Amino acid sequence: ILPNLGVITYVFQNISTVADRYFYLPFLGVSVFFCGLMLRLDERLESRPSKNKQRYFWCVPVLLLLIYSGMSFLQAKTWRTSSSQIRHSLKANPESYPLHMSFATALKAELQWADSIRVYKKARKLKPEYGEPVHGIVEGILSLGGDVTHAVRYYEKALSQGVEINPFYFKQVGYYFVAQKDIKQAQHYFWLAQKLEPDSKEIAEQIRRLEKLK
Numbered sequence: 001i002l003p004n005l006g007v008i009t010y011v012f013q014n015i016s017t018v019a020d021r022y023f024y025l026p027f028l029g030v031s032v033f034f035c036g037l038m039l040r041l042d043e044r045l046e047s048r049p050s051k052n053k054q055r056y057f058w059c060v061p062v063l064l065l066l067i068y069s070g071m072s073f074l075q076a077k078t079w080r081t082s083s084s085q086i087r088h089s090l091k092a093n094p095e096s097y098p099l100h101m102s103f104a105t106a107l108k109a110e111l112q113w114a115d116s117i118r119v120y121k122k123a124r125k126l127k128p129e130y131g132e133p134v135h136g137i138v139e140g141i142l143s144l145g146g147d148v149t150h151a152v153r154y155y156e157k158a159l160s161q162g163v164e165i166n167p168f169y170f171k172q173v174g175y176y177f178v179a180q181k182d183i184k185q186a187q188h189y190f191w192l193a194q195k196l197e198p199d200s201k202e203i204a205e206q207i208r209r210l211e212k213l214k
Helices: 026-046 052-079 082-092 097-109 113-126 132-143 148-160 167-179 183-196 201-213
Strands: none
Touching: 052 082, 082 097, 097 113, 097 132, 113 132, 132 148, 132 167, 148 167, 148 183, 167 183, 167 201, 183 201
């Protein structure tokens, strides 16, 4: 377990401060050690005249067991949903970009769009050059019934700031305008997609189709 004690940094710390699953098996040995220690102490107390000491001695582990059982019950609330689990992790590791992205995705799955936008914006502050938070924000705006023009302008602003936008996102916007029969806007976003993916046959074919519809 030495590599996971946090003495030196390791890759998984980008996601979680402690990967507790690594401690399940090692702690079996720790548990056996303490059980053996308790039994040895009990044998020594039993050999002495006073039995009250032995009775009080076993009150300590029982009390600890009750305390830890209560703590485990309270901790179980953290694991009820994906969002509650990640929210708890963020308290310990608030600067983790993967955690913010996972939290936003979990909120999106629960249809909490406003909260997901807020978390995506925090993720974007941590990694302003990444395009995934931008797409999450735009998806949230559209899902809340926001203005499409405002949403696509957010894409353009991000692109002008040097954000690595995946051409897939521009294609999705282009297809949206195709469905709305707005040929000019559709062409604009397919051209943006083509700049990012100039060898795409799908994008080139879609641009040719739009030219015919003019």
